[in-house]
Amino acid sequence: MTADAPGTDGVPLLVLDGVTKSFGAVAALRGVHLALHAGEAHALVGENGAGKSTLVKILAGAHPPDAGEMTLDGQPLRLRGPADARAAGIAVIYQEPTLFPDLSVAENIFMGRQPLRGLRRIDSAAMHRDAERLFQRLGVRIDPTRPARGLSIADQQLVEIAKAISFDARVLVMDEPTAALSGVEVERLFAVARSLCERGAAVLFISHRFDEVFDLCHRVTVLRDGAWVSSDPAADLTVDEVVRRMVGRDVSSLYPKQAAELRDTLLEVRRLTRAGVFTDVSFSVRGGEIVALAGLVGAGRSEVARAVFGVDRYDAGEVLVAGRGVPAGKPGRAIAAGMALVPEDRRQQGLVMELSVERNATLARRRALSRLGLLLGGAERAEARTWTRRLQVKAARLGAPVATLSGGNQQKVVLAKWLATEPRILIIDEPTRGIDVGTKSEVHRLLSELAGEGLAILMISSELPEVLGMADRVLVMHEGRLVRELPRAEADETSIMFAATGQGVTA
Amino acid sequence: MSRTDAGAPEQIAGNAPTDPDRRRRGLTERLLAVRELSLLIALGLLVLVTTLRNDRFLSGQSVKDLLLGCAILVILAVGQTLVIVTRNVDLSVGSILGLVAFATGSLFLSAPGTPWPVALVVGVALGALCGVVNGGLIAVARVPALVITLGTLYAFRGVDYYWASGRQINAADMPPSFLRLGNQTVLGVPVLFLVALVVVAAVGYYLRSYRSGRELYAIGSEPAAARLSGIPVGRRVFAVFVANGALAGLAGVLYAARFGTLDAAAGSGLELQVVAAAVVGGVAIFGGSGSAYGAALGAVLLTTIGSSLAVLRIDPFWQQAVVGALILAAIGLDRLLALRVAARLRGRSARDSSDA
Numbered sequence: 001m002t003a004d005a006p007g008t009d010g011v012p013l014l015v016l017d018g019v020t021k022s023f024g025a026v027a028a029l030r031g032v033h034l035a036l037h038a039g040e041a042h043a044l045v046g047e048n049g050a051g052k053s054t055l056v057k058i059l060a061g062a063h064p065p066d067a068g069e070m071t072l073d074g075q076p077l078r079l080r081g082p083a084d085a086r087a088a089g090i091a092v093i094y095q096e097p098t099l100f101p102d103l104s105v106a107e108n109i110f111m112g113r114q115p116l117r118g119l120r121r122i123d124s125a126a127m128h129r130d131a132e133r134l135f136q137r138l139g140v141r142i143d144p145t146r147p148a149r150g151l152s153i154a155d156q157q158l159v160e161i162a163k164a165i166s167f168d169a170r171v172l173v174m175d176e177p178t179a180a181l182s183g184v185e186v187e188r189l190f191a192v193a194r195s196l197c198e199r200g201a202a203v204l205f206i207s208h209r210f211d212e213v214f215d216l217c218h219r220v221t222v223l224r225d226g227a228w229v230s231s232d233p234a235a236d237l238t239v240d241e242v243v244r245r246m247v248g249r250d251v252s253s254l255y256p257k258q259a260a261e262l263r264d265t266l267l268e269v270r271r272l273t274r275a276g277v278f279t280d281v282s283f284s285v286r287g288g289e290i291v292a293l294a295g296l297v298g299a300g301r302s303e304v305a306r307a308v309f310g311v312d313r314y315d316a317g318e319v320l321v322a323g324r325g326v327p328a329g330k331p332g333r334a335i336a337a338g339m340a341l342v343p344e345d346r347r348q349q350g351l352v353m354e355l356s357v358e359r360n361a362t363l364a365r366r367r368a369l370s371r372l373g374l375l376l377g378g379a380e381r382a383e384a385r386t387w388t389r390r391l392q393v394k395a396a397r398l399g400a401p402v403a404t405l406s407g408g409n410q411q412k413v414v415l416a417k418w419l420a421t422e423p424r425i426l427i428i429d430e431p432t433r434g435i436d437v438g439t440k441s442e443v444h445r446l447l448s449e450l451a452g453e454g455l456a457i458l459m460i461s462s463e464l465p466e467v468l469g470m471a472d473r474v475l476v477m478h479e480g481r482l483v484r485e486l487p488r489a490e491a492d493e494t495s496i497m498f499a500a501t502g503q504g505v506t507a
Numbered sequence: 508m509s510r511t512d513a514g515a516p517e518q519i520a521g522n523a524p525t526d527p528d529r530r531r532r533g534l535t536e537r538l539l540a541v542r543e544l545s546l547l548i549a550l551g552l553l554v555l556v557t558t559l560r561n562d563r564f565l566s567g568q569s570v571k572d573l574l575l576g577c578a579i580l581v582i583l584a585v586g587q588t589l590v591i592v593t594r595n596v597d598l599s600v601g602s603i604l605g606l607v608a609f610a611t612g613s614l615f616l617s618a619p620g621t622p623w624p625v626a627l628v629v630g631v632a633l634g635a636l637c638g639v640v641n642g643g644l645i646a647v648a649r650v651p652a653l654v655i656t657l658g659t660l661y662a663f664r665g666v667d668y669y670w671a672s673g674r675q676i677n678a679a680d681m682p683p684s685f686l687r688l689g690n691q692t693v694l695g696v697p698v699l700f701l702v703a704l705v706v707v708a709a710v711g712y713y714l715r716s717y718r719s720g721r722e723l724y725a726i727g728s729e730p731a732a733a734r735l736s737g738i739p740v741g742r743r744v745f746a747v748f749v750a751n752g753a754l755a756g757l758a759g760v761l762y763a764a765r766f767g768t769l770d771a772a773a774g775s776g777l778e779l780q781v782v783a784a785a786v787v788g789g790v791a792i793f794g795g796s797g798s799a800y801g802a803a804l805g806a807v808l809l810t811t812i813g814s815s816l817a818v819l820r821i822d823p824f825w826q827q828a829v830v831g832a833l834i835l836a837a838i839g840l841d842r843l844l845a846l847r848v849a850a851r852l853r854g855r856s857a858r859d860s861s862d863a
Contacts, residue, residue, distance in 0.1 A: 062735055083737030098732035100725045102795035104535035111725050111736050114718055121716040146534040150849050 011074055013038045013202045014059075014090075014171050019068035021054055028054040030226045031068070036171060036202035041193060043213040043234070044206045046223035046246055047408075047438050052206050053095060055223070056175045059204070060092040061085030089170035093163075093177045095206075095407075097156035101149035106131035108148050109163045134162040139188045152298065153180040153344070165192055172196055173204045178212055180433075182296040182462075183497075190216050208435070209463075210239045222246055246438075258448050262472075263287030264322070266456035267339075267425045269308055272317035277303045278480040281317070285425065285456040290447065292471035293460045295500045299477040301460045302344055305427050308458075309341040310334040321425065338424035342414050344433065344460070351414060353403040357395045358384035360402050361416040387416035392442060408439035415446070426450065429460045444470060464493050476500050538848060539798055542789040545840060546804040550811060557815040564818050571697060575690065575765070577810035578699035579604075579758045583777065584784040584806040585703075585710045585799045586754030589747045591785055592714070594727040594794030595645070595652035597748060600755040601777035602663035603637045607759025609667055612676030612769045615685065623685040627760050634756015635749050637663055642748030646741050652748075660778065664771075671771035678767030689764035699761055703803070706754065711799035723747060727794020783830060784809050787837045808833070 012035035021029040029051045036042050046052050057063040058070075061079035070077040072088055079085050085092070099108050106127045107114070115130060117123040131144035140158050142151075148159065157180050164172055172193065178186045193203050193216060207213050213220065213234070220237055222229040222245040229245050268284040278300040285291045293301045306312040308319050310331040319326045321337040331341075351360050361384040384398050391412040395405055402413055411431070418426065431447065432440040447470065451457055461467050467474055474491045476484040476499035484499035557564045583600050590597045607630045614626055637659070644655045678686055691698045714720040726733045726740050733740050763769055788805025790797025809830060816826050 060735065061737075081737065082735050083739070086737050092735075094735070098729065098735050100728035100732060100795065102535075102728040102791075103721070103724055107535075107721060107725075112718060112722060112738060114721065116718075120718075122718060122721065143534065145536070147538070147848075 012036060013073065014077075015069075015071045016055075016058075017069045017071075019055070019058060019065045019070070021051075021058060021063060021065050028226050029058075029065075032223065032226070032228045034204075034221055034228075034231070036204055037219075038170075038200045038202055039197050040219060041197055041203040041205055041217040043217035043220045044204055044223065045208075045210075045213060045220060045242060046229075050223040050246070051226040052223060053175060054226075056092060056094070056173055056206065059085065059090055059171070059173050060094075061090075086167070089168065090173065091164040091167060091169035091171070092173045093157075093160045093175060095175040097153070097160050099148040099151075099156055099159060102147060104145050105142055105148055105151075105159055106144035108159055109134065109144075109166055113167065130166070131162065134166055137165075138162060138185075138192065140185065154182065154185065154298065157181060158185065161189055161192070165196070169196070169201055171202045171204065173206075175206045176208070178207060178209060182298070186212065208440075210242065213242075214239070258452060260288035260448075260452045260454075262289055263454055266322055267308075267458065268320040268323070269304075270318050270320070272304065272307060272314055272319070274303065274307060274312070274314045276480075278307075278477075281477075281482050283475055283482065283485070285458050287424070287454045287456050288451050289472045290451050290457040290459055290470050292467040292474045293458060293477060294462075294464070294467050294474055294496050295477035296462075299500065300480040301477050302429050304477070305341060305429055305458065305460055306343075308334075309339055309427060311341070335421060335423075338422075340418035340421055340423035340426050342411075342418055342426070342428040342431065344429035351402050351410060351417075354401055356399045357388065357393065357402055357405070357413055358398040360413050361387055361420060383420060384416070387420050388413070391416050391419075391446065408435040411435055411443070412439070415443070419450075423455065425456045425458070427458045427460075430462065431459060432461075432463070432466060464496060467496065468492065538844065539789070539796075539801070541844065542841070543798070543801050543804060546788060546801065546808060550804065550808050553808070553811055553815055557818055561818050564815065567695060569814075569818075571692065571695065573811060573814055574700040575697045576814065577807045578697065578703040579762055579765070580777075580780060580784055580806040580810055581700075581703040581803045582706050582754055582758045582761070583781040584788065584802040585707050586751040586758075587781045587785045588788075588790050588797060588799050588802040589710065589714070589723065590652070590751050591782075591790050591792060592723050592727045592794055592797060593744055593747055594730065595744060595747070596656065596782065596792075597641060597652065597751050598656040598778045598782075599637065599641060599659040599663055600751065600758075600781055601774040602660050602667065603634050603752055603755035604759040604762055604774035604777060605771065606637065606663050606667045606670075607634050607756045608763040608769050608773045609671055609676065609771060611760050611763040612680060613670070615681045616676060619682070621682075623682065623688060623764075626685065627757070630760035630763075631753050631756040634759060635753040637755070638749035638752020641752065642745035645748065646745055664775070668771045674770070676769040681763070681767060685764055686767055689761070689767070699765060702757075702761065706757070707799055707803040711803075714799055719743065724795055727791075728796070780809065781806075783834055787833055789837065789841065791841070805837075 014036040016032060016034040018031045018033065019029055020027070020031055032051065032055060034042075034044070034055070044052050044055065054063065058065050058079075061082045061084050064079070070079070077088060079088070100111070103111070106124075109131050110127050114122040115126040117126075128144045135142050135144070135158075138158060138161060142155055142158060148156070151159065157177060161177060164174075174193070177189060181189065190212075193205070197203055203216075205213065205217055217234050219231060220234050220242060221231040222242060224246060263286055265284045265286050270282050272281040273279050281304055283291065293304070295301050303312065307314045307328075310326065310329055310333065313329045319328070321339065324337070326337050326339075327333050388395070388398065393405070393412045393416065394409050402410055405413065428447070431443050435443065444466070447457060447459070459470060461470075468491055471491070472488050474486040474488075474496060475482055476486070476496055478500055484495075486495055486499075554565070563569060583604070587597060587600065610633055611626050611630050614621055614629060641652070641656055641659055644650075644659070645652050648655065688698060693701060714723065722733070722738045722743055725736070725738060726743060730740060759774070762773060766773075784806035785797070785802040786792055786805070787808060788797065788801035788803065790802050812829055812833070813826055816823070816829065
């Protein structure tokens, strides 16, 4: 799909030249150069912490650059705030959705730009109609009148996308928009992005999924440690080459799951049912085994994990740890039985963003660390140091708030938090969502090591290479049911996708 | 651009999009309606029970007293709604009311010929000025509004005391045309209440139907996202405090007209009643949701409880306890509604995405 880009020879639509930005002592961007051409999709890749999100914030007008110049149509562009960026025709889809939970979906899309009728009043009928039309164009069904609160991450992301395409953007910036989307939704998003390109818009696409990058984009810019590395036509590049430039080294083994000796069954789930969410789900995980739960977004995988861990209730069925029943709806008991859950949405469910790295890392085991009910700083720090070192968390210091870390390092802190409880069973939901390649393989190596130590690991993942590389067994869910179980030898992309889309299901 | 629909596949034809707009009101709006309906039911039950015990409760005079009694609280609660919706709070409204009321009396004292509309404008302007002080301090100091307005609560009251220096202004010092405003009726409805109704309708309509009104909800719902979507957060919050100050000023003028006798303590402690009325009326204290209509109903309910307990000859001590219980019940109801809606929405969301 790397078609000849129209207008590549002409003047670029948007140019960033020598853009530099520091936060305190940390240089997030150092003299970055980027030229976006009309009618062209441009990929921005780099490890987490390479400065991609900072660049997005600068384009969005949320951060002013410390130095450097921006031009739009050859004219100097100065953004004093997000409103300026919007007025200049720059639309941004952020990595983490930024919705107003109390307002309706349609209002979220059109905030500040609602269609008006007489006396400058909002025309809500027209607003809902427009929103409905946007969703049809994206091919999704979301009720525009419902509040945004309670939308799944994928749906939130779709609302963000609808918002971005709702105004005639000349530049569309997408910061990992596909992380939470299913394959069909990604295809629709790309169709919209391509039609925007055809009409002369420039698209900046940020993703860790190289198949998507090469599918959509004409040109690829690589950032490393806040600095510009290269910009080349996508046709001249290979995935290996891009990865090498991103990390500055060869990534030899992306998915290093080692064969581990299988021990006794540690986790057993029998006929778990929650009305309307999942039905009759049974499986077991043995010590030393990694079992992947695959399926499309919305198939009910995370919901099963939450129910097993006791965060959500279930209507029927039982959960056994090492042959002993664990009561429903009691995460405390699940933790005591040796279970740990690393959730999908780390910002909301896994971390207290304002607290320090060490506080977060030891949050799940404060009781074990406290003496006579007092939490001693020394013990906390020692514990945090052990795990953050083992996981190679990159933080300025352990006292720094977690919010200041990059996404990959936040994920490591969540892992550290749960590993510190010394679990026997680890349930991990999308372990590498939004994480750069380097950190990804670190997380994979760690999971493999843990399995080798006898942990039972249940891994939910939407990335097929990860599932295929890591799992000893693959369970596939479709619309709330477990439809297929594939041993490692039989699992491949086709067999999993076949089951996940609900085709040829007999089991 | 949504008109061109270049990428849109054929579903458009199969799925008439305009049809649902007319029939179903938006889910988000329906939730608000449920909340307001529950207040109306509570109010109806209260009036019914009280009337069964004492049928004079629904007599013309008693209803008139009730409407007169709640008018000022309604105006303040509506103003407070503007503020709370943006995830702020203004505790200084009682002091602003007291200051403006005393200023109004002093104006008539020093310039006896002043026509009352002039006094009204001066009072509203003075209230707005107090709002400018609040909003300005919040914008400059970047300290939560709770702390700033706690400070100005005492500061404005202090100015009031200094100015009054123990004096009292009596009804005799004010022109009769002004005092008539305080208890005149039109078709049996007190003018004060009509003024409150106009305020409720105007603010309620503004919050629902104007872009800047909706932006106030956005600010309270998720301040960071509001900033990213280009909403001038600082300017809106400043404006909200000025508007609330102006409404407190209006309430102060009406207070002077109604009671006639003014000292520096007028309106002391009123701020907590105002916040209580808004919370009972379904305005979420963490911002982002609630309506002016709900807050007004909350104010009416609180006032009605006061007078119905008096009619039922219940110890005034219990009035406080009942208000407390009501606040807790309102919060409980909100929580219950939120849980039920969340459960429903979750089911719906799972269904939607599995279709996709």
